[in-house]
Amino acid sequence: MATLKVKIQEDIILDNQNYGSKRTLEISNITDIYKRIVTCPASNTTTVVTFADNVYDANSNLDAQNSKYIRITNLDSSNSVEIAVVGAATLYQVTLAAGQSHVLGSADGLMLAEADTSPSFGTMADISSLQVNPGSNAVSVEVFIASA
DSSP: OEEEEEEEEEOOEETTEEOOEEEEEEEEEEOEEEEEEEEEOTTOOEEEEEEESSTTSSTTEEETTTEEEEEEEEOOSSOOEEEEEEOSSOEEEEEEOTTOEEEEOOSTTOBOOOSSSSOOOOOOBOOOEEEEEOTTSOEEEEEEEEEO
16 A cells, blocks of 8 residues: 655736746555556547446446546647537536646545535536547546555
């Protein structure tokens, strides 16, 4: 077992004032790492990872309950990608500009997508997959997941 240390740091000085920030998150009892770089073909949606209740449910699934930290990073230097965080019945999408990352906690009970602007703060669902659409350019993404 090991402890994953995640450091997020912003460095900026504006008008001689330091507005930088550094945050460190430590996640203990990590036993598994999933790291993958995937080239997503232009004009196609690529499933870069799938989750299930158990790792043995299907080929290539990661255990949603055991995942503790999820990061997906757009490795392209100029093109954006759209990522979809897909649950059993809903999804949400975000755009990652070149070089940007989207960071999540455990895939277990993580998401609730709604079609209005009034959050219900209802029951969260498990993530079933992460999917990437690079638009008209082939783009590589990195997926990093730490599990207990």
